[in-house]
Amino acid sequence: MTSAVHLRNVSRRYTVGTGEVFALRDVDLDIEQGEFVVVLGPSGSGKTTLLNLIGALDIASTGQVIVSGSEISSAPRHELFRFRRETVSFVFQSFNLFPTLTALENVQCAVEIAGRAKGAKQKAAAVLAEVGLAERVHHYPAELSGGEQQRVAIARALATGNPILVADEPTGDLDFHTGVQVLEVLQQQAALGHTVIVVTHNREISRIADRVIELSGGRVVRDGPPSGGKAAVADLHW
């Protein structure tokens, strides 16, 4: 199996005043294609930084980051844009939908950005139907509930067809019931062969993952299957 994500000796440090703070320190990590990975850790542990490095939203201070065969830690700026268009799709905690576009247009837009303009509308409609929003395609974000907005955001990420899906606290703003719906969608995508990486501080969510990576102080402190074995979404409680 080819590594979808390959990190070697990766550190990310920030300059704060006259000193330096490490958000990540000497991280080695391999994530395989089709894995459903949950990254766990308390606030400030480096979860989001890890996600940003994998998604090429940020650049490692040192070390090597290879995602889907692309070395992104030393890639030029324009390569990072291309990489994000073709390789990784994001789901954000605060959705970040375009408020002036309808649900359908939000998804369609992402498909077009990914360079798949032909049939973008049909594809967008189909993906929205997959996430249970067939009846809400012409609604604007302000006309949707939080759960619906997050499902549009997931649909937007899925519709690009990119092999890696990264989600930063995708259930953070949602109630339990809606959060479960979102996780089911993500799990389905992993089953379809997408690599899904979910960052959360909610340990319960990690129970449905194939693999759990725990961070603390910017270091990987645990990497393996969920403790107590993998659970079904229906068994989650939080």
Added chain:
Amino acid sequence: MRLWFTLRWSARDLRKKWLQVAAIAFVIAIGTGVYSALGSTATWRRESNADSFAMTGMFDLRVKAAEGATAPAGALLAVLQHLPDPSVVSVAEERLIEPTQVDASTPGRSILVPGRIVGVDVSGGGPQLMIPFVAAGDGRALTAGDDGGATAVLERNFADFYDLPPGTTVRLSGDQSVTAVGLGLAPEYFFVTTEDGGFFAQANFAAVFVPLATAQRLTGLDGKVNDLVLNVRADVPVAEVKAQVTAAFAAADLGLGETVMTARDDTTYRLLYDDIDGDQKVDNVFAMLILAGAAFGAFNLASRMVEAQRREIGIAMALGSSRRQLALRPMLVGVQIALAGVVLGMGVGLLAIWALRPVYMTTLPMPVWHTGFQWAVFARGAALGFVLPLVATAWPVVRAVRMSPVDAITTTHRTARGGLAPLLRRLPWPRSAFRRMPIANVLRTPRRTLLTSLGIGAAVATLVAVLGMLDSFYGTVDANDREVLADHPDRVAVALDGFVKVDSDQFAALSSSPTVGAIEPVLRVGGHVRAVGQPMTSGFDVIVESIDMTSEVWTPTIAAGNSDHGIVISRTAADDLHLSVGDSVILTHPALSATGIAMVDTVVPIAGVHPSPYRFGVYLDRSQLAVFGADGLANAAYLLPSAGTTPDDVQRALFALPAVASVQPVSMSSTVLRNSMDSFTSVFRVLEGFILLLALLIAYNATSINADERARERATLFAFGLPVRRVMAIEIVEGLIYGLLGTAIGIGLGAVVVNWVASSVISTTMPELGMKVIISGTTILTAVLLGVVAVAVAPLLTLRRMRRMNVPGTLRIVE
């Protein structure tokens, strides 16, 4: 929350947003500064007029002898001794003023104009009244040592028009020469007019100031004077002394046929004061327009800037802040903008004054020009400039505090369900959701779209109004040029000394000159027209020209009617009189009779109308000259140069003829008018610069605030891999739409303003102009370039910010 804490927080806001605060303040500053400068012109002109006339000894009373009459030197002063109380006269001087021909030709250029020798009393360091003021660098004034010599001071407006330096030698009638030791501004010629009421006459009239003895020698009137100017003691009413002087001269019976005039009777003096209020009206229109444009722009920008803080207001609401506490911080932003705007406004005001001062000094050359900062006018503009940002910030604050905290906090708040969304849903184009984004942004937020477009529109409207005024002025001059220069742009106008028979030797001398190809006699007299049954005050002055309406030299175009029986007036005149072809008017005109010349009223039909926009041109076929009792007479002529000769050749050849007063190409009056127009409209040129700056600032600010509001959307697009150039393209297209809307609004509004100024202001301040409203293609193009292109490219100014955006940080704004 303590006040000190809020103030410190606000200071941090200012540090973060100082560029936007400064830019909005600068928008206000341009409005208030230009307003204060333009709104001060009447005060400047009154003060400058008063001091210039005082400095050059403008007379309180003038006793002017009839043409050709003279008295022995000292005789006029002696009459003043017979006043009931001679001490009411503080100073009095005699002068000798005689018409002459002036030849100031330079190598390669003929300068041959009628003029006036003005002999002034230089004894005892005089003259003390009607002083030809010589500024530094313009040579020197006359002194007692010049008396009797061949030295002169040349009237500066004339000298400036022909670029004649001090030291120029001019030839006068009688083949005499004088050297202009200086160029001087005298109160009678601050604004040069001709006897027949022509304005801007500096190109075809020259006053030559010489010592009294020199004037007497040059004119062959040794020991003679014909003019007396005097000032009255400050504590005595001028009108009272005028009556006494009139009575004294009547009693003295010097046979002068004298007229006693006050300063108000002097054409230049009257015009310089009478035009002030009318010109200030025009300036006020533009001052208000710029202030309104700036105010609207600032209001829009300030409210949007505070609107961007709405989320923080919501958070503070959630924390339990009182409404007063909530309002304080954003209101402090308004105070910062207002204060900075007022301070910068003073700077811009001074800058505008600095830019306008040379314009006024060139347009109305006077020895003294006061262009001081007018605090009262500035205070009016500054008050608006101060209040507006406060209102602008209060508005979104009120909106925000009325919401529930959740609504205020949510970043999806701006996607209101209303707006023009239904329209967007029905829009078939563009099909791509990505390409729809800029249109969607514009349509889904109609209030912001409207405010932004109106802000841009206000600046564009101001620009269109200013440029449209220039177009209209020049278009009107062009329209007249097309009429008077049609077919024969080389036509030459000859003014004669007096009335001559067309079959006389004097006229024959003209027509027989080898330089003359064709000649047409003209009888030109001043007159007045009014509708039948209306009082004299209802009409207006005209210049009546009797010409052969079948002449090959020139005839007016007959736009309606004919020229057979009656007069041909301009369409503007017909419109102003509310008359048309076939109606009759009362023409007041001079008529020759056995006892002399008298003004009479004659009811004449309007035979036709001509298209010149100037309303004063009235034409009459020579076959109807009996009306004037002037059959076969002419006092002017139009002629065409013969083959191979130029108007310059004609001027040289005819100028020496005894009956000729002046010879000028017809195009010269257009050139003079154009030059004067250039000076007059220089004010608008100065405004143009400020307006461009204003529009660019509004565009930049709108874009900059847009960038703040759209930061998350931009970051999301980056996260999805959209390169900077494509995100920039979205911004540019959105800017283009705002620019188009703003420009359309601006052009429409600008056209309305130009129409209003033309119909309400210019028609009363310059009624003889008949200004037609023209908004040229160049003006539209400039407006489009500014409103569309400048606004569309303004996002490029945020390119650096976009490139340096902290994408993860921007995306992780938690709701």
